[in-house]
Amino acid sequence: MNTPLDQLRNELQEVNHKLLALLNDRARISHEIGLVKEKQGVPKFDPIREKEMLEHLIANNQGPFDNSTIKHLFKEIFKASLGVQEKEHKRTLLVSRKQHESNTVIPLKGNTIVGNGSPIMVAGPCSVESMEQLRTVAAALKAAGVTVMRGGAFKPRTSPYDFQGLGIDGLRMLKEVGDEFGLSIISEIVHPAHMEIAAETIDVIQIGARNMQNFELLKAAGEARIPVLLKRGLAATLDEFIHAAEYILYHGNSQVMLIERGIRTYETSTRNTLDISAVPLLKQETHLPVLVDVTHSTGRKDIFLPCAKAALAAGADGIMVEVHPDPQTALSDANQQLDIPQFNDFWSGLLGSGLFNR
Amino acid sequence: MNTPLDQLRNELQEVNHKLLALLNDRARISHEIGLVKEKQGVPKFDPIREKEMLEHLIANNQGPFDNSTIKHLFKEIFKASLGVQEKEHKRTLLVSRKQHESNTVIPLKGNTIVGNGSPIMVAGPCSVESMEQLRTVAAALKAAGVTVMRGGAFKPRTSPYDFQGLGIDGLRMLKEVGDEFGLSIISEIVHPAHMEIAAETIDVIQIGARNMQNFELLKAAGEARIPVLLKRGLAATLDEFIHAAEYILYHGNSQVMLIERGIRTYETSTRNTLDISAVPLLKQETHLPVLVDVTHSTGRKDIFLPCAKAALAAGADGIMVEVHPDPQTALSDANQQLDIPQFNDFWSGLLGSGLFNR
């Protein structure tokens, strides 16, 4: 039996199918317009024409949809059509997993490879202070089987009166220790002009959180010949983080690792809030290795171990942690650096969890 | 002359107009279906049917739009059609200025009216402590020409070991002082069962920030016979704030005032961050009076005056500030209460700015 409701539903279905056909007609025409514009070298998005079309439609609208609904629906249709126009030529992001399905892997010194499923540990002092300090840490790392060391030569500091790092001398000291102990070296670079010296002295350029949207530095890192470790900004969205990485790839360097280091929130019991969901989301959206810095995200030694475990369980490709022979006397960030016995405990806790050797 | 581009554009325009006609056809059918359903007492939104329609359309989609685009566009169309279905009966928010264009005005004791364009000042101690304390403040307010006093009888405190207020005794003390000095009294109520006693003792029920989404309390306030001052939650969006007010109106009480009291952010130099843009946005979206609590938003006496001026310049209908005869010995929130001479300075600074008598 055919109720009035059934009849109305049939009518609705018919209209739906006519709409479907028309929408696809529209997409086809729109695509052809795109091809013509492309030949003419004219941008495909033409906001003035869109405005005119909308005005025309609204002038002819007899309801029952009101004008704002019509405007909204056609804007959606225009946007979708534009997507078709640009589909073939569209620059999907270079960092996107849709562009490049397999994981980017980054080989470092020796047999260390980042992003191949076996997580890495990056450890070392906040700042480079002396050869003795570096050698003490390097020896401890080597003894523990850790192959990547970090150390800050250029220190971006809130106050101009704080210790700003040893600069190029620091890079040279890192190189010497890296060579001596066979460790790969990661160090932050803060000036576009220093990419050359970085490539000569260290193995991985770190771009710090405060410089995540220093696009001139990102462009320079894109032209560098060594891998880049990009830190998430203090309050960067994942979308901004991904696009910052895109700058580096777009300028020629595909050896990029991402590192979550906590975001700025209202919570004060930790230095920042470790955004653990960033790990699976970045792994899903991009093909780049994703690390987690437990030092800056939490700022609390007492929870480095459970947070590092969480990071690995969430799929992180590595952990970064600060280690100093004598944190009490460190020139920067004393409270959140592990001393060497603490690091050894942390490291064996992590190895013991089974999460490090997935 | 007719270029190929012109021709394509003409085709596009034709398709646009066919789409327009079809969309409006669809809206008409959808509206009729709604009327049938209404007679049958069946809900108009039928997600299962929507799902079927989408599946059917996708099964018939031949591109160039891909399935996800078709799904997206039809979901937008369905949503818009539903809007037509419900348009006549749709409950636009009661708080909305679209529903009720003129300002809600709330008469208090004497000639005081909230929301009529002339801002009010609400001052008084954080907590009710003694009759002497209340009388000292009330006398100072009366001398200054201020007609509304606040005082906390029920104090929602983070810790169960902190002073929780004098409760119903406190309300009675407030009533006595309000009567004696001819002041309207605002005090926070925290339990749905206390609305009755509130209506007998005070003039305005305050719903505190921590209870902004305590919907049982909002419903009870909706049934109360006296005006309500609703504080924005610690981290409430404006949308949530507006809907919390809607609960009170929906349950029968249209005498509602809103008060911005700062939101929780990463910034620590102020207790909270005064969201000044909330003032014009709430005035624009709703017809309710909007006040600003400079005490809790900033937590800093040294900037109460410029922030109160900013609030008035942005269109606020009133200012709330904490005043205590001896803040140093206050049982709660000592650091952010003005003493009486400080209040008099604040008040004359505000009067002198010309912003109070717009």
Added chain:
Amino acid sequence: MNTPLDQLRNELQEVNHKLLALLNDRARISHEIGLVKEKQGVPKFDPIREKEMLEHLIANNQGPFDNSTIKHLFKEIFKASLGVQEKEHKRTLLVSRKQHESNTVIPLKGNTIVGNGSPIMVAGPCSVESMEQLRTVAAALKAAGVTVMRGGAFKPRTSPYDFQGLGIDGLRMLKEVGDEFGLSIISEIVHPAHMEIAAETIDVIQIGARNMQNFELLKAAGEARIPVLLKRGLAATLDEFIHAAEYILYHGNSQVMLIERGIRTYETSTRNTLDISAVPLLKQETHLPVLVDVTHSTGRKDIFLPCAKAALAAGADGIMVEVHPDPQTALSDANQQLDIPQFNDFWSGLLGSGLFNR
């Protein structure tokens, strides 16, 4: 040889030891004053006297310390002395691990125990909709070996026009299904007056995020005879969360579980930001079981599994997740509920990780 520096250092050491002796003398006297006051029933903290003492000291200060430094140092000394005064009687928090070193364990139906080192899974629909819906989920949980089901009977919703839940009928339906399938039932209670009916129908009272600082509800939950699952507020600090739990223990109920459910931040790629560091911090500070709600913290099915793994690796005592037979047609929160096959995948992924059976 004794350099001038050595000599000065010796002097300094001498002064240090005199200060040490004097500080302890002061603590002793202060303690005795406390005992006298206690006998007299007078509060120990006397801000007016402190102020007088400070003024007196400043009047006698001859430098080189400036007055503000002297004020600061003596305030610290006063505070420390007060600590001594109150030490014996001080109410350390009942939730604190310092008070109660061993883990609180909470037995539920059958052999399920929360907090004994073996994590639990809590799953079920956002809202109770029908017996059929509940039975479908319950059967799936039982088949998977899951023993605790959640379901919302009272739904605190942003808008008064949204589905508010089936209320007491919903509780009764939950009881029936819980009895039938041998599952423990968790459901949210929003009104202090409903604790009695909760104790008769369900196994665990949930206090929702919006009510975390609804202290009247916390007090009522403290008087309830069944365990309580307390959700962290939308933007609550850990300190506030811990104190909210303290209200429940202080009012008599020691069977409290905490649940992290994401905090409100600027990031929009997830519904909230899962604060993973809250897990180890809450385990460290309190003796209560700590769960993680992956549904509300992320709002994204596509990362439930890695986030649940991270929670367990960080030490969580359980995971909560929303499951619905047909999320598309659910009356609330459709996008973030797993359907049953998705839940089975999630569950086997978690079991397969080895993290569930530590």
Added chain:
Amino acid sequence: MNTPLDQLRNELQEVNHKLLALLNDRARISHEIGLVKEKQGVPKFDPIREKEMLEHLIANNQGPFDNSTIKHLFKEIFKASLGVQEKEHKRTLLVSRKQHESNTVIPLKGNTIVGNGSPIMVAGPCSVESMEQLRTVAAALKAAGVTVMRGGAFKPRTSPYDFQGLGIDGLRMLKEVGDEFGLSIISEIVHPAHMEIAAETIDVIQIGARNMQNFELLKAAGEARIPVLLKRGLAATLDEFIHAAEYILYHGNSQVMLIERGIRTYETSTRNTLDISAVPLLKQETHLPVLVDVTHSTGRKDIFLPCAKAALAAGADGIMVEVHPDPQTALSDANQQLDIPQFNDFWSGLLGSGLFNR
């Protein structure tokens, strides 16, 4: 009569005064040690020695203060003593009002002065697009009596595929228009190497929000010969903002203006949250002019006017707003730029408020 309490209080007072004398003795010795170290060129803060002193004191502590209290109190004392050591030579911040009580005033073209009590208006397009665009805006500004124009030549954009600005050509176009209409020009500089060309073409260098902690850029701006407008970072604390300005002064440029442009919070109804309390706090803490960017702080044209009024009422030295001849077709940030009639309304609303001519 002398009660036991009185007697104890007298004892306490005596101890207080002995402590006062000893603390000042300690400060004196500490100061002398500082002088010796200064001669030797040794850093005054010696954490290892502090640690030894603390250990020694704790080894000798016989209570009733427990070791952690003793440690805490002595750390406070050490810190205070260090303050005395460094007092004479201490670098108080150059930006601090304590260093420089009177307002910094910054003269621009013609008679425009920033920071002298009479607020300025800065308006112009987000991006420089064409001479015609610039001339249209410049003519409108000139007609309105506005003397400062902004326009972006270098555009730091989230995506490398977005329009990055006309670069140095854009600066030259700005110069030409500035000269033609007698307007001072503000434009953002993003690379340290561009300070020279900036000084030749524009009147004020803007450092953008994303570069607030790009310290290499700040140092370069410190060496520039023209004034700098420093924007607050997306999620910068006021302390970080103040120290970023300090970098510029420290490197030689005292002509610095600060501009609040909204901070990143959870609220989504505005683009950012305008932190109005930043205005009085920055005016209080520093001697620099403080402006407010209503465009980026709110992102909503509909509340530019009340927010600009609020900024002026709070004490701002100027307002910045984006104006474009045709915002719909603008190459960037279309939704938040005023067109020229809208700007004229905004401007006359502001003039009419009386807040502009304080």
